[in-house]
Amino acid sequence: MSKASVGFIGLGLMGAPIARRLAREGFAVTGCDIFPATLEAFDEPDTQRTLDPIEAARGKDIVGICVRTDEQLRDLTADGEIFKAQGEGGIFIITSTVSPELAQDLQREAGEYGVSVIDVGVSGGSHYALEGRLSLFVGGDEATIARATPWLEAIGTVSHLGPVGRGLVGKLLNNLACIANYGLAASILDLGVELDFDREQLREALQRGSAQSFALQVVPGMMGVRENSTAEGVLDLRNLLEKDVKLSAKLAPADNVAMTALQDACAVLMARMDRAASELKAK
The missing domain is CATH 3.40.50.720 (NAD(P)-binding Rossmann-like Domain)
Known part of the structure; x- marks a missing residue:
């Protein structure tokens, strides 16, 4: 073929x-x-x-x-x-x-x-x-x-x-894990800033330790801190990620403990991206 x-x-x-x-x-x-x-x-x-x-x-x-x-x-x-x-x-x-x-x-x-x-x-x-x-x-x-x-x-x-259907279940679980990790990465960097660390210096340090992850690598771009970032770009990505979060929520009952934890981490990312877009618009 x-x-x-x-x-x-x-x-x-x-x-x-x-x-x-x-x-x-x-x-x-x-x-x-x-x-x-x-x-x-x-x-x-x-x-x-x-x-x-x-x-x-x-x-x-x-x-x-x-x-x-x-x-x-x-x-x-x-x-x-x-x-x-x-x-x-x-x-x-x-x-x-x-x-x-x-x-x-x-x-x-x-x-x-x-x-x-x-x-x-x-x-x-x-x-x-x-x-x-x-x-x-x-x-x-x-x-x-x-x-x-x-x-x-x-x-x-x-x-x-x-x-048929199981491939998409696997992909949604993959995306759920990624998006939850993005939320955790954004949160740890925000916490570091509150503790008087420079965001990028802290991120680079974490990437050299056991906290290293793909999420820490890409999350600055998702937060709009790259030179070419725009509010529209951040919101477009946010909405695309939210689509997958909503689809994945249907994979388990609402009271499933694991799903609740993952969805909460994803919600943190959505809120953080909304904030990033607002900050870009205000510039």
Whole structure:
């Protein structure tokens, strides 16, 4: 399947590098985005482009989706036309971070057209996508995943976590851990400032000790202290993270002790990012 035809819909921050990587690995890629400027920026050689998701899916062996929200994915698939266009035997791969229940709903709907669905939670930045080093949390049946393996292994390392929906559960747990850690990292730096430490000096010191973490590495940018930080950028990231926090909250009962602790840490980050955005606006 190394020369399979691929439609890839959603060419944003993660979608574009994934589509580029697939093209560089020999797949026949048609990229699609509803925004003309975003589509035009997808200038990978030997690929096709279209503004029409149905055309991007038509007759393709595999269709990859990387939209932002449940609502966008539901709108894209609402009438079943995209599955009909792809046709029997196709594989529909969800790389968006959406609710596991939506992935399961789409599996049932796509099955009416002979299309199989797998959900693939992706972890890693755009450079990891271009290098084929993403971590992939995958849900789906063994036979479909076997057929999709060349596509999956072109972009990263596969962890098959169970049937459709389980990949997204794994990705939401991954994101919940990350966001909670960001909240803790922001809190420890704020506490240090209150104790008369220089924020950056303290952060560098902590990174040399047992407190070192990826969260401490990236949280200054999330707090808007980098040169090119803007209030809009901080709020956009905050809202994206909050989407995943809300989705993850549905994975356990409201009184679950572990979930409560994690959600509390995430709430600290949301409030801190709101404050950071307000401070940037006031400058």
